Amino acid sequence: MKSQNIIALLLLMAVSGLQAQKKQTITYFKNDTLSLQLNLFLPEKASAKKLPLVLYVHGGGFSGGDRSAGDSPSKFLAQNGYAAATLSYTLYAKNKKYSCDGALPEKIKAFQHAVNDLWLATSFFIDNQEKYNIDTSKIFITGVSAGGETVLHAAFWDFKLMNMYSNTLPGNFRYAGLISGAGAIMDLNLITAENKIPMMLFHGNGDQTVPYGTAAHHYCPTNATGWLMLFGSYSIYNDLIAKDGTVSLYTFCGGGHEYSGYLFEKDQKPMLDFLNDVMAGKKFQNHTIIPTGKKNALSAAYHFCD
Template identity: 70%
Template structure:
């Protein structure tokens, strides 16, 4: 009897997640895992979309299960997506090809736009409030969400998809992310952002530097503006942004807040939906020191 009881509890727990195909054509099938709150909502659930890391060549959507489960327990719908791993079998390092690096960003961004369109088209079926869609990701996923929010969708689209012209994400959460051009972020398209990053990151720059800190003669040289540069730019625009700096931390901190201290992400989303404005820089000691982090006096 006890075994049967436990089996029923397991089945009830498992039913909270649905695996759905959000895009399919002749050559491509893309899935997502959707977590919905148990309690119904009269106004529709706010939604978080999560994009995993892995250098655009690896990783899996299950990396987002922890944050998605947590948010679904606090009134949010949350989905973690699979996307095109364009760099699989290609070099994403300094000796790679720049145009291929950019194409990797572009495919991932377009897949996130497809996932967004899936929920815009199926908002009633899953009870989603389309005015409250957040995007989030770690490492390559963070680079994806930053470009998804600020790239010109007409210019950078691949599949012929057009999201509504006036559509804007409610906010984004970026773990160790960066953007190719700060000028993409303007007063007109600015959305609330939560950024976290180790200032000793040698993969994705915390401030402004080349990807992997490649030398300027490298075939894969790509300038990136990381979390600290984005934070300062948004502050100049009088935007809503918070930055969590892991002093001395490397790229291993790219998923930290999605896996631990998840209440900080929940708090950010709650504050955004409540219309609160903020601009805090939060310094988090790690006990680590390295050459890159030594450049920032606020960690002394």
Template identity: 55%
Template sequence: MKKIIFLLFAILPFHNTQAQEIKTMTYFQNDTLKLDLDLYLPQKKTNEKIPLIIFAFGGGFSGGERTSEKDFGMFMAKNGYAVASISYSLYMKGKDFGCKGTLTEKIKAIQIGVSDMWQATSFLIENANKYNLDTSKIFISGISAGAEIGFHASFWDYKLMNLYKNNLPENFKYKGFIGGSGAIQDINLITKEKAIPMLLAHGNNDDTVPYAAGSHRSCPTNASGWLILFGSYAVYNHMHDLHKDIELITFCGGGHEFSGYLFHDGKQYVLDFVNDVLKGKKFESHLIIPSGKKGPGSGKYLFCE
């Protein structure tokens, strides 16, 4: 039985926080590319290893900054978690990532971003002892394009899809995934064996990244940039069928403007999620938050199931 929660107002308190330490470092460099990350570290109290959340920003693979979610990194560090906010290759900069773009280029942009994420993960694993990180408790997260990176990094076969060297540990698996308005190309990549706990948030009226199954940017099927994607609601139903742990926050009537919610106003949800996963708690829930938008011409608020 699915657990559905209706919430009229979701105003979550959070404290003004400050990370104990922020380190900027280069995790990948070759003749043409240099990629950095910012590592937010909590105050070290004991020799206990620190769980890590790796974060990828949004921006359609053409823009965005790793520093955009500094408050999220500071908040999680204040609460005992390390956060690595990464830069990644903006392959679509100056190119069309929409309906008039090229399908192969759009897929390549995702693959490059995912490969960068795997490089960052490998770098952090290799340097885990230096920063007291727990390599068995690495979460992955992202907004929009960053959430697409997170989805595919979690479920693609890195030995086949990695554009760089295959350097992740054998049978490596992220501990959980936190995604804002993301989607995956093939939902069948999420199997019982590969499934990891997820916390997802999405507007059900998102015309940029589909909430359920649909085309990216709502492109028609005859568009050169037509790409089918499975969004948060499709993933939620799929995980339900697999009897795997998932939480979905739906903004009823909301669009892509809610993609950053979990890392802005919803940081407490993220904290509760990672705490529950690390405690081994089992869960499945669907939280529905009215966005305040009304149905076309009806004067009534949209209804979400």
């Protein structure tokens, strides 16, 4: 009996060791004032082919949240043949006013710091592509809420204009695609017919924090110091349709901001299907409407939910 217990303990230790190896915590950037980490998940079986990479940016209003929020979707993707990493980034809005009573330049700086950290993580994997067996032509970016806003701006902001560090990205670099949960972009004109990439967007059309359509951040009045116009998932979807882009929109009818992470946390298959379809070179334009049993004044404006 004693020997059986020892064998069981050894097996448990071996399994625990294998599980620990699935997740690596890596410092992807460090200077005199800043140290940034990520959790990397890789497929258990080594691949002869280079791996597509998915980077995840957590939510939290640029003031809170933690990279561990992305562990579940990252682990799921690693189990399905992807390298996946969830990032810590600069929470510039921490201890600052970030709603209607905030300062507009400070809001934009919060976006910029997060975007730059995502660019730093991208540069890290490009520089270390051989070490981690990464296919740098297949880097996808994903995020929820503030993370969704981050990936949208990382994909379409002018890198040379908005970069804050000495890192570089290849001149012809473009992300392979993005997934945004309850995200928005400051200017639809940033997305052009030439730079568009495949997108999966999901959003509650009753979201009172980040607009589903086009409205001010937090629906602030126009005289607010923190007034910032945003174009949410529905506006981006329609813009991509007009530009003949590849796009998939999931609308949670009546849903609020609580649905911002739903397809990362509770129903991960659509995320995997999107990535696999893009990898296969498929083009699609679809809108999936998901009832929630909720309704409010914002969602009532969208009659396809009736």
